[in-house]
Amino acid sequence: MDTERLIGELVAGLEPVERLRSPAVRALQWLAVVAAVSLAVILGFANLEEFRHRAADPRVAAECIATALTGMAAILAAFELSVPGRPVRWAALPVPPLVAWLAASGLGCLRNGFGHGVGESSHCFVFIAAASVPLAVSLMWMLRRARPIAPLPVAALGALGAAATAAFVLEFFHPFDVTVIDLLLHLSAVAVVMVAVTWLRRPLLGVADPARGGPP
Amino acid sequence: MEAEARRAERDLEWSQLMRAAQAGDRQAYERLLREVTPIVRALARRRCVIREDVExxxxxxxxxxxxxRHTYDPGRPFLPWLSSIAVRRSIDALRRRRRIERHEMRADDLGTPGTAGSGPVRGGLESVPQADETFIEDAANTEAEGLRAAQELGQLLERLPARQREAIESLKLKEMSVAEAAAASGQSAGALKVNAHRALKTLRRLFQQRPSN
Known part of the structure; x- marks a missing residue:
């Protein structure tokens, strides 16, 4: 088909479209729903007295804030990059809070040492991985409306956002201070979620690969 | 300075045309697509050295x-939005080109007929019937053998997925150009090429699995 004919067909098939809301507004919508659900879960099931006691430690408070900021920043970046023409530097937005999260957790490891085997820490891995599933699926469902032209960074950032959000909620159900094993399990869970979502990015985001013969 | 002002003015105009297109204005959309096509072509040429891939x-x-088009925000400049799409599609074309070349190289590695005797398969469809050749004397490749090979090929083609069969028939058997085949089949040029290569790969596999092999 020549380009002239293609233009003719595209023009003939033009229908009015509803413009997508700004990425920031859509990110806030998703975060608002997740915040409401998380709040209900935390108020319903978490031991808030114990959390209050733990959060009195500035290191734990900093860790919680940095985890939440990592999630929010990654999700905002995923929404921004799902739309064509947004600068790639959005991908760097979650880096500072992620570094702060790792630093705060690392400080806890220095204080608390290696830990005594995996034991209860395995629950953290399961919690982050399991909670990330509905978070990531709902996030990808919202992101797919933009039909991202470069799905890899969108999926990776979205997965980081979902896993970090799950890790933040985990803080309310984490009765013990972080050890090296805890941190490794938390990071492994985040990595597993990122690899899985990135692997499944095309079906999750509903985009084919034009380099493998899919429609552009 | 003046050039910059002209660029900004043109961008604003495209932005307004796209806003109208989002509302369903076909005239605005047609004007926009016609005006930006040379820009996209220039961007593609800058990124792609293979001329046939540019279009x-x-x-x-x-x-x-x-x-x-629903993702364009008229409050933002139009050209970065368009450029990022053109750049992405150029990258996809390069990836597709590399994939195709990789497949061709792998197929070439299997050997060429007549050189090793036992290497019956080469990269192209034309090599499939040749696998029945003895390469000892021309007379051995009789008309009857040619007919049998054609029938066999027809049977193998029947076993291909529809889109792969369509691609191989139009590009290799009917010898249509990619553009003609795309127009006839409704597949994009890229999809046709990939489907044709997949078809060759499937044919090679099916050919090697024949009972006589």
Whole structure:
């Protein structure tokens, strides 16, 4: 088909479209729903007295804030990059809070040492991985409306956002201070979620690969 | 300075045309697509050294513009939005080209007929019937053998998925150009090429699995 004919067909098939809301507004919508659900879960099931006691430690408070900021920043970046023409530097937005999260957790490891085997820490891995599933699926469902032209960074950032959000909620159900094993399990869970979502990015985001013969 | 002002003015105009297109204004959309096509072509040429891929990138960019037009925010400049789509489609074309070349190299590694005797398969469809040749004397490749090979090929083609069969028939058997085949089949040029290569790969596999092998 020549380009002239293609233009003719595209023009003939033009229908009015509803413009997508700004990425920031859509990110806030998703975060608002997740915040409401998380709040209900935390108020319903978490031991808030114990959390209050733990959060009195500035290191734990900093860790919680940095985890939440990592999630929010990654999700905002995923929404921004799902739309064509947004600068790639959005991908760097979650880096500072992620570094702060790792630093705060690392400080806890220095204080608390290696830990005594995996034991209860395995629950953290399961919690982050399991909670990330509905978070990531709902996030990808919202992101797919933009039909991202470069799905890899969108999926990776979205997965980081979902896993970090799950890790933040985990803080309310984490009765013990972080050890090296805890941190490794938390990071492994985040990595597993990122690899899985990135692997499944095309079906999750509903985009084919034009380099493998899919429609552009 | 003046050139910059002109660029900004032109960008604003395209932005307004796209806003109208989002509302369903076909005239505005047609004008926009016609005006931006040379820009997209220039961007594709800058990124792609293979001339035959340039028009394919242009068409895939226009298709993507159509598909994601709801993501354009008229409050933002139009050209970065368009450029990012064109750049992405250029990258996809390069990846596709590399994939195709890799497949061709792998197929070439299997050996060429007549050189090793036992290496019956080469990269192209034309090599499939040749696998029955003895290469000892021409007379051995009789008309009857040619007919049998053609029938066998027909049976193998029947076993291909529809889109792969369509691609191989139009590009290799009917010897249509990619553009003609794309117009006839409704598949994009890129999809046709990939489907044709997949078809060759499937044919090679099916051929090697024949009972006589």
């Amino acid at each position: 394919e990138i242009v068409q895939e960019t226009l298709l993507t513009v159509h598909r994601v």
